[in-house]
Amino acid sequence: MHRSPLDLVRLFLSLFQDLPPLSRALYLPGAVLLIGYPVLSVLLGPDHHGQAFATAFLAALAVKIGMGFEGMVKRMLTRYSPTQAVVFALLFAGLPLAVLALADDPLWCQRMQSLFYVVIAGVFLQDLLNGRTATAASFWPHEEMRAHLPNLTRMMVVYNFTFLLLNETMIRIVEPSQWLLFWAVLPIIGHMVLRAMVLTVINLDAGHEA
Template sequence: MLATTCDSVAQFFRSFRRTTPFPVEILLPGVLILFAWPLLRIWLDDARTAFMVAFVLGMGLRLAMKSRLMIIRTRAHVSGPATVALILLAGPGALGLLILSAEPLLCQRFLSLYFGFAAALYAIDVVDGSYAINRLRWPQPEMRGTDAVLTRVMVIYNLAMVLANEALIHHASQTTWLLYFGLLPLVSNLIRTALVRRVQESYGAGA
C-alpha cells in the first residue's frame, strides 16, 4: 500500500516536468502585479489604495486577455444577447462592484467565492452523473474514461484552493496575498495540468 502511494505521488510530481510552455495570458497579469505593487507602494501613501489599484490592474488584464475565449465558449451554448449579458456580468460587472467597494478583503474573498463556485458546479456534476463540465473542458476521446474520477478530483482541487486562500487571508499580509494572487494562474495551471495528466494516465482510454 505504501509503495503504491509513493509511486502515485512520484508520478504526480513527474507530471510537472512535462508541462508545456505557458500561454501569455497566464504569465502577464502576474508579472504586471509583481512589478506594479512595489511602485504603487512608493507612489501612493495609502496601502489600501495601492492594493486596490494593483488588484484591479491584474484582474482587468486577466479578464481582457481571456475575454475572447470566454465569449467563444459561452456563445456555443447560449444566444448572442445572453452571451453579452453573461460576459458583462461575470467580467466588467464583478470588477466594477469590487472597485466600488474599495475593500481589499472583499477582493480577497472574491477569489474564495470563485473557487467555491467552481467546486459546487463540479459537485453537481458528480451528483447528477452528467460530467458535463469535464466533457466540455476536455473533449478529447482519450479523456472519456476519466469523467467520473477527474470531476471528483476537480471538486477536491477547488475546495483546496478555497482553503489555501482563506488561510492566506487570515495569516498573511496583504502584500503576501497580492503576490500569491499574481502567481496564482501559473501555480494553479501547474497543479491542474499535473492532476489531469495523472488521472488520464490511470483512467483514460487505453490506460
C-alpha cells in the first residue's frame, strides 16, 4: 500500500493520542533533579554552582539507572552469559556515575547524555551493518514483534541519533539551568516519540504485507 509523506506524518502524530499512564521511572529522576538542584544551590552557595549542578544530576542519574537496572540485566541476558551480563551491566551503570562523581562542570553532565545516545545508536548500527537484530530482540522479545525487528533496528539508529542532535542543540542554545528542565522531561518525550515510532513501524509493515 502506497502512503504519501503527508499520510505518514498524520499516522505518526495520531499515535500520540490516548497515551497510557506513564511509569514512575519516566518522571521520578527528573523530579529528583528539579528538587535537588535548587536545594543544593542554596546549601552550597553561589560560588559552587557547578558542584550543585553535578551533584543533583548525579543523584538523578543514580535513581534512573537504579530503576532501570533489572531491565538492563534481563536484556543483556538474552545476548550474554549470566556472569558477562552482570559485569557489563555494572560497568554500563557504574562508569557514568564514577565519572560524574569527579566532575563539577555542568558540561560533563550534559555530554554524558549525548554519550548515552552515541553508545546505544552504535550498538544498533553495528547490528544493522551486520544484518543482525539481536539488540532489537532484547528490547522487543515477544514473538509477534519478530517480523518487525529489522525495521525496528533501523528505527532505533534514527531515534538515538535524532535525540543526540536534539541534546547537542539544547546544550548550545540554552543555559545549563534550563537544560536541567529539558533533561527532566526528556524521558517522557523520548517515551512518547519511541512509542509512536514503534507503532508506525508496525503499521507500515502491516501495510506492506496487505
